[in-house]
Amino acid sequence: MATIEGVRDGAVITTCGSYFRGTAPQWYPTDESLQTPDVVGDYLARGWMPKTGFVTKDTPIVAFGSCFASNVSNYLSKRGYSVISHGESAAYVTKMGDGMVHTHAILQQFRWAWTNEQPEVALWHGYKAERFGYDEEARLATKALFDRADLFIITLGLSEVWYDEVTGEVFWRAPPREVFDPSRHKFRLSRSDETKRNLAEIWALIRRFRPNAKVVLTISPIPLTATFRDVGCISANAVSKAILRGAVDEFYEDAEGKGSTLFYFPSYDMVMYGFDNQWTADRRHVYGHVLDFNMKVFEHYYCIPGLSKARLHASYRKARLLDLSIGRNGHAAVAKADxxxxxxxxxxxxxxxxxxxxxxxxxxxxxxxxxxxxxxx
Incomplete structure (x- = not known):
């Protein structure tokens, strides 16, 4: 069998040479690869980061989307960055900033704030099923945040949606039990093409109303709590995340401004494939040391003055040691070390x-x- 040689982690490797592999293939990491000093730049963040940082302590940031968005807001706020959507405001992107889990809900906020377009029926409900009306004060507060923002960090969570069949409009979440009408409230999976269209419209609205603003798209690794499909939740979650990851990738590759004003931050990729024991005992929430490393990657590449490479690698090394310790000793290992x-x-x-x-x-x-x-x- 024909073989070819390549270089991974500074060492020569030999693999099947029957097929053309390009002039500079990017190899999948081994366990040893994750120990190297350049693991973040070589494997976890390669190809996605800006050439230079641009987020200063004075950059107005709006961050919202799925529940993972709160990790972004909390970390950057604690580090002294200006997350203007984090705090007291009548805007729903502040009150429910980590509860708008799909592209439809996110798009609705941009349409409502900037074009005063609102749904025909009541679709917006909070964590306890409380209704969020189409209040003008809340709209203007949202518009004020969007009009100030120089950076939007948008986190996508899932692809499963409930919608009103009569109008075709999509709920933030599932319909509340007290208003559920099986004759008109339906469930479906928002497919890749639909997700890309929503992302394209969000991007178009931002370029229209905030032409100099930058956008960072992320995907939450947090899995579904439950699925409304008649399949196991593990499979349903795999499909839900695959739709988002594929749609974001296709949209990004075709979008004008990619790499200069539009970015993808691979939080999902790093959490899922940079660790082996990233989940707490409920298998839905990510350990704090993994989240902390994730955000330190963002700070290193996006922020000014940012985080040094040495501190970034030390953060990953610490997180990996805890990760391996959990594998050996179970969840109690984190309690002993955290x-x-x-x-x-x-x-x-x-x-x-x-x-x-x-x-x-x-x-x-x-x-x-x-x-x-x-x-x-």
């Missing part, structure tokens, strides 16, 4: 000690010990 967990445990111990010292029995025993030491009996 600084936040340790700090919380220490605070609880101090609280218990302080509470005990205030108890009458403790005070009485303390006074008795002092009395005995003084009078030596």
């Amino acid at each position: 600084p936040e967990v340790l700090a919380a445990q220490l605070a609880e111990r101090r609280r218990l000690v302080a509470r005990r010292r205030r108890s009458p029995r403790y005070i009485a025993a303390l006074l008795m010990n002092r009395f005995r030491r003084r009078f030596k009996f």
